[in-house]
Amino acid sequence: MIFLQIRWDYNTMLKKGRRREDVFNDLQKFKKMDMSYSSGRILGSMCTDPDSVGLEAYKMFIDTNLGDSGHFKGTATMEAEVISSLGRLLHLDKAYGHIVTGGTEANLMAMTVAKYLFEEQHDTMPELILPKSAHFSFKKICSMLSVKPVYVDLDCDYRMDVSQLEGLITENTMAIVAIAGSTELGLVDKIDEISEIAFSNDIYLHVDAALGGFIIPFLNNENNNKYNIDFGCKGVTSMTIDPHKMGLAPVPSGGIIFRHRHHLEKLSVKTPYLTKDKQTTIVGTRTGASTAATWTLLNYYGIEGYQKIVNDVLKLTKYTYNKLQKNQQIKLVCKPELNIISFTIDDMDVDIIKNKLTKMGWSLSIAEYPHAIRLVIMPHVKKEHIDLFINDLNQSLQEY
């Protein structure tokens, strides 16, 4: 398709500007090539359609830069309020952190702090203990920071096998990572047990709640008691929580929260020529629009608003799970805890089935361990999409 080729020649086409209408005609063509969340066809993404109220706020502050926050005191105030309320949401009275680009940057900030703390006491290579279910960003981060990853096996429920944890701790252990909502299965590690071990061994514990952070605090109470994933556990040192997932904020909107000010301050770099004399983020220039959108959504929805969003999503997840169960060929990997459902198919190659469904217009994803089709139910997915999808799925199984 001509559109997928690079059409530019620096010496000709780029020389003169093009007419605005022509440029926007091309943009429309590019737009048509993109999928939209609202089509309900994207069943494998933890992102979703940004909420319109948050989007309006985002656009209002689109020219702000929190990398030079002295110019943008209003936006900086919003960031302080967002961090404070995310902290309270995670049972931390006084929180320190930033709105960043997403889970990877948040995890990178936490691991950088843990590395600096480790280096104050050791000159050996730091080790990071993390479950095999940890997000691939930690692999990236370990090679960047020259940290040795030490993987904990998963138990029969695909959670970190906590019984192994203490045995893996050495004098070179820099930190432990636990997951509140694993990327592939949406499962929650036993944070409270892991916290006890981290605390009694005086080890930095980071909880990656990029997905679960905007879900678990909003579960209805009887479920909520089940989970104890946050700063309420005394061993938890920092947490990742992504407003641009179930928080409905536009990308890029991630969150990093530290329990201690002096931990965030470890990232501090002098910024001679800026309006503030130091910076405690990794990325420099940061749009304040993400902060404005998140501030607005937290204010506009409040806890009760998010409880409704989350419970609707979990209801549809349950509905989907039950419908899948009706097909004897489909083997569900686990009972979903959050909004992710994974399944294999008797005597069939899930990749072949996935490709068939892709041809039918569905965007699915594949979990690696176990190798399974993975559905993520986000607010852009509605009951009618699920019904359509399951019809197509059953049909493609018959044709197999």
Added chain:
Amino acid sequence: MIFLQIRWDYNTMLKKGRRREDVFNDLQKFKKMDMSYSSGRILGSMCTDPDSVGLEAYKMFIDTNLGDSGHFKGTATMEAEVISSLGRLLHLDKAYGHIVTGGTEANLMAMTVAKYLFEEQHDTMPELILPKSAHFSFKKICSMLSVKPVYVDLDCDYRMDVSQLEGLITENTMAIVAIAGSTELGLVDKIDEISEIAFSNDIYLHVDAALGGFIIPFLNNENNNKYNIDFGCKGVTSMTIDPHKMGLAPVPSGGIIFRHRHHLEKLSVKTPYLTKDKQTTIVGTRTGASTAATWTLLNYYGIEGYQKIVNDVLKLTKYTYNKLQKNQQIKLVCKPELNIISFTIDDMDVDIIKNKLTKMGWSLSIAEYPHAIRLVIMPHVKKEHIDLFINDLNQSLQEY
């Protein structure tokens, strides 16, 4: 001011959502606390008002995520075209790279690649040779990556003293960084000479053209010949170029360009559950809106459009420089090469003068070496703002 306090109590205010009008009334108050570029009062920022045409494109693609580009093939095509044309702009026929959050992330990507290449041959601590004028992000990056910074002094013109360079190269030299448009003075290192040394010693050379990348290629020809900053120099391995500075794209829009595909591929991480099987960025989730805005601006303005933008800015810089020269008390640090002017004041403390002017409503910045007031002339600054500013400056000098 009540507005500067954190007003939230998780147990009360956040419980229930607030009325949309109340939320947007607050947003208006926050907006009033922010400065605006269009006021012409921000004289110390390398960012500026995003161009309205680029902004329209940005909003059109605000829901896209290039971190999962299989869903957004149109946006991914735009990114390929943007990288290709930025490459051509920098005299590279086939370019490899990404649109990222800005200079810091771009520099971090380049340094991570250089570190991985170094580690294939060495197990010692890598050293990075960079001028004292390098952006503070490199300090951040060196501590994160455990790389030892080796600083080159500046010559009498505040550029990297190339005569020192060869003497600082050791078997542990991982890379050399050169600057095309220093943050504090807007000066351009002798890239061609540095390139010769890097090439003959087979050392990775990264050029940080975050500022100069969208200025130098658009200078009128007789100037242009003066500069040879890019992949036209055979030793240059990678470059940082920021569309969100003189490119007029909204933040966050940075660019990283590699000469070799296998260098970008060093960053590649397997992404099992996504629509593409690998990712070659550091940040995961990435808005495609920045790419759409940059693609649109490159198409809409073309080289000639950017030549006009750049030459207008440089004319106003010259005008400002000449007006400042008329005041005998003002000592200009150097003749501006790009759009930055720095000056000290006879027998006066520049911080005191800066604070006086801040009280008069001007946002200035201070350069560290030499300690001077630093003006950055961006497209949001007009002749009338400069005239006003210089009146206020002269007045505050008389009152000193």
